Amino acid sequence: MPKIKYHRIAAILVLVATAAWIATGEFSSVGSASQEAEAARKAEAEKAAERPATLKTVQVARPPRLEHARTIRISGRTEAHKETVLAARATGIVEELPFSEGDLVAEGDLIMRLDPQGKDVAVESARQLLEQREAEAEAAERLADSGNIARLRLREARSAVASARSALETAKAELDRISVRAPFSGVIDAVHTEKGTALTQGDKVATLLQLDPILAVGEVSERNLGDIRRDDVAEVRLVTGATLNGRIRHVSRAASPQTRTYRVEVMIENPDRRIPAGMTAEINLLTQSVETVALPRSVITLNAEGELGVRAVDPEGVVHFYPIDIVDDTPGALYLAGIPADARIIVAGQDLVTEGETVNAVMADEETLRDLAGGPAVQKAMQR
Incomplete structure (x- = not known):
């Protein structure tokens, strides 16, 4: 019997060991382990998706409804009733x-x-x-x-x-x-x-003026002409600081060819003739009152289309955008129309959320309301 070399014996042993390993199924378990790991990762991702995300917190206020007259502000001057x-x-x-x-x-x-x-x-x-x-x-x-x-x-x-x-x-x-x-x-x-x-x-010979009553005269644009009526109330603020009340006496029905504006005359009582003709005046024409809310300017924001408006939260916590109609712009507040009666206006964080987003809405505290309020009118409106 011929003698077998050592390296051949080693090769045979390796072959036998490999065959035994395959027979035990350990080789196929490598692929199974990889699949199990992938399934575990998917399960973890699904669980993470199911967990509620952290909601953004915004502060809201529910301003009351206020009756406020739309104000048209124009620059003008005083004129004699007759000259x-x-x-x-x-x-x-x-x-x-x-x-x-x-x-x-x-x-x-x-x-x-x-x-x-x-x-x-x-x-x-x-x-x-x-x-x-x-x-x-x-x-x-x-x-x-x-x-x-x-x-x-x-x-x-x-x-x-x-x-x-x-x-x-x-x-x-x-x-x-x-x-x-x-x-x-x-x-x-x-x-x-x-x-x-x-x-x-x-x-x-002489110039004769009738100063009682006296007129405050200005020009209104084509857009505002339809809101003005004869005998409507008007407020006139003189350059001296005096504020007077009057009524619209006349609204021109023919526009100025140069400016395309219409002359408006407001008649003011001037029994002591202290108001002279030719004095600079700011004329506030008060039109029919409408239902508004008073809000500070800081609450106003823009949507994706560039419209001015406010963001509010519905009972489900979803953010909505409402375009606004500015009825009056006063030093203390903006008086706005077009906002639903039950809207909770976002007063802090409105620029950090988008329409359709669900948020955590909390009522604004007194300190925030004081910081937002620019005057007594806003403070009244915001504190409810």
């Missing part, structure tokens, strides 16, 4: 000028009178001639009734009376033209002549 420049109606020398600048006058008061230059004498002469013609006509009536003169002579006498009466009226009109009288009550704002000055017809 006129009185002018000479005839040629002559100024004889009387009884009033000075700043004097109050009543309707019909004499403002200026020219030297009559014989016009008063002409009136007296025409009056005497009329009296003579009337006496002659009366005599002709009696004679005609008795048949002593022809009816033609009577008609001539009556015609002479009419002619004399016309001459008297003409002489009176000429005399009246030398006087300038106030067409309405007011204040003399300027005097443009002096006693002894020679005037021609049409020369300026």
Whole structure:
């Protein structure tokens, strides 16, 4: 029997051991272990998905509903209720000028009178001639009734009376033209002549203003025109700081060709005439009241489309966005329409959440409300 070499014996032993290992199934368990590990990882991921995620916390407030008038703010100025420049109606020398600048006058008061230059004498002469013609006509009536003169002579006498009466009226009109009288009550704002000055017809005499009532005048845009009505209430703030109430007297129905805006006149009582014409004013036109909420500016945010609005949370904690209609913008608050009555407005964290997201909503504490509130109106609205 030939002798077997050592390396062949070693190879045979390795082969036998490998066959035994395969037979035990340990080789196939490598793949099974890998599959079990993958299944365990999937199960862990599913459990993690099932666990609730940590919700973002936002602070909310439920502002009450407030009736507030929509306010249209425009810049303007004061103007006299009536203004006129009185002018000479005839040629002559100024004889009387009884009033000075700043004097109050009543309707019909004499403002200026020219030297009559014989016009008063002409009136007296025409009056005497009329009296003579009337006496002659009366005599002709009696004679005609008795048949002593022809009816033609009577008609001539009556015609002479009419002619004399016309001459008297003409002489009176000429005399009246030398006087300038106030067409309405007011204040003399300027005097443009002096006693002894020679005037021609049409020369300026004085400027007369009626300051009670006084007007606050401004321009509104085409967009706001439909919200304004005659007799609506208006608030006027003068450059002096005084605030006055008035009513809209007139809204122009024709736009300015240059600005495409419409003139609005607000009438204000001014019994002491302390408010002058030409003073700068801010006019707040108060339209019909609407239901609003008062919120600070910091609550306002933008959505993805760039719309202004607020974010609110529904009873399920889902975030919603509501576009707003700014009814009034005051130093203390924005008065907004378009927000549902039951909305819980997000007052802290509104820029950190998106529409459709579920959040943890908590009512804002008093300190947060004080920080947000810019004035008493907002504090009232936010604290409920």
